[in-house]
Each structure stands twice: as structure tokens, then as C-alpha cells.
Amino acid sequence: MPDSHFKPLLWTKLRRGVPCYLPKAAVGARVEAHSPALAVMTDFRRFAPVTIARDAALDEANRLMTLCNVHYLLVGDEQRQLLGIVTEASTKGHRPLATAHAMGIRPRELVVGNVMINKHDDAEVVHLKDLAEAKVGHVLATLKELGTSSFLVVEHDESDNHVLCGAFFLAQIERQMGGASQPDEVAHTFSQVVNTLGR
Structure with a gap:
């Protein structure tokens, strides 16, 4: 039963004949190398x-990425573990085709687990506490050192388990910098992305 102290909000109906537009994709505020890392x-x-x-099929993964307008998906189990x-x-x-060939199965038999980046083998993480004073430049330097286009951010719960709380993506940082990132640094990073994602 609703609390009697709360009154309903004022409401109305959409007016006929007046367009109602979908929102534009949110883009973070413009940043530079000395901006706080958490801004990106x-x-x-x-x-x-x-x-x-x-165990989801690759077709399902592709449909979900298209529907949600993302280029990656986190893979979890029934206990919400990454x-x-x-x-x-x-x-x-060609990558799923190569994977299927190496496994001796048909491409349509591939599932997400066959092509995902395993969290223990390939997923790099940074702790949230280490980002308090960090700048965007530190994030770019980390991406360059790792030779990847992204890395995850974790914190700890009361049982000292890792809890995923965020991620950094090179493409998003570039958009927010408006092309202001250093060309040599970005080019060097991208030159290693294919090898990182192709493992």
C-alpha cells in the first residue's frame, strides 16, 4: 500500500501531432590528457x-550487440560470476571460421565460450582505488603498455572478492578527446589490438 505522505507526480499524455524524438547517443564530456581518468x-x-x-550461439551474441549498439559483451554464469x-x-x-577449423567443428556450432577472452588468461584489470588521482593520460599509457583496446576496473567486496565496476575503452576515450590524443600512442596501440583480440 503506498505511503500516504507521497502525492502522485503531475502527469499528462503525449500530444497528438507533436513529434517525440528518441534521445541521441550519450557522449561523455570533452576531455584532455590531464582530465580525471574517471571522466572516461x-x-x-x-x-x-x-x-x-x-553457451549462447554466436548469432545470438551478434544480435545482442547490434540491438544494444555495443561492440562487446560480458560473459557470466548463473551466479553472476564473470x-x-x-x-x-x-x-x-574470418576469426570464428579459423576457430571452428582449429576445433574441427562447423562454424554454426561455435558458442560464445569458444571465442571469448577468458577472464583469467587475457582480461587485464585495474583497481578502482588506484584511479582516484589518475588522469586520462595514465589510462592511455596503460592501454599502450598492455597493447589492447580496453581493460576492466574492479573493486573488492566485504569478502575480498573482485567486483567488476567499470571499464576503459580506447574508442570511447578517443571520441571524448575529439581527436586530441597523441597520434603515435594511438597508432601503436591499434597495431596490437588485432593480436590481443585474436587469441
Whole structure:
């Protein structure tokens, strides 16, 4: 039963004949290398990431990424534990074909678990506490050192388990910098992305 202290909000109906537009895709505020690192972090505490099961078909993963307009999915189990990450680069084109050939199965038999980046083997993480004083430049330097286009951010719960709380994506940082990132640094990073995602 509703609390009697709360009154309903004022409401109305959409007016006939008046357009109602869909919102534009949100883009973070313009940043520079000395801006706070958290300004370019995708915060999973505010926007829950899109997830998929390990045994889901690649077609399902591709449909979900298209529907949600994302280029990656987090892979989880029934207990909400992170198993890995699957990227668009590993579900389309020649890479799944090569994986299927190496496994001796048909491409349509592949599932997300066959092509995902395993959390223990390949997923790099940074602790949230280490980002308090960090700048965007530190994030770019980390991406360059790792030779990847993204890394995850974690914190600890009361049982000292890792809790995924965010991620950094090179493409998003570049958009927010408006092309202001250093060309040599970005080019060097991109030159290693294919090898990182193709494992």
C-alpha cells in the first residue's frame, strides 16, 4: 500500500501531432590528457553492462550487440560470476571460421565460450582505488603498455572478492578527446589490438 505522505507526480499524455524524438547517443564530456581518468570510465555501477551466457550461439551474441549498439559483451554464469568477454571482432569475419577449423567443428556450432577472452588468461584489470588521482593520460599509457583496446576496473567486496565496476575503452576515450590524443600512442596501440583480440 503506498505511503500516504507521497502525492502522485503531475502527469499528462503525449500530444497528438507533436513529434517525440528518441534521445541521441550519450557522449561523455570533452576531455584532455590531464582530465580525471574517471571522466572516461564506463561505470558499470550506473549503467549495467550487457551480458550473455557462455553457451549462447554466436548469432545470438551478434544480435545482442547490434540491438544494444555495443561492440562487446560480458560473459557470466548463473551466479553472476564473470567468465570472460566476447568482442565483435571475435564473433564476425574470418576469426570464428579459423576457430571452428582449429576445433574441427562447423562454424554454426561455435558458442560464445569458444571465442571469448577468458577472464583469467587475457582480461587485464585495474583497481578502482588506484584511479582516484589518475588522469586520462595514465589510462592511455596503460592501454599502450598492455597493447589492447580496453581493460576492466574492479573493486573488492566485504569478502575480498573482485567486483567488476567499470571499464576503459580506447574508442570511447578517443571520441571524448575529439581527436586530441597523441597520434603515435594511438597508432601503436591499434597495431596490437588485432593480436590481443585474436587469441
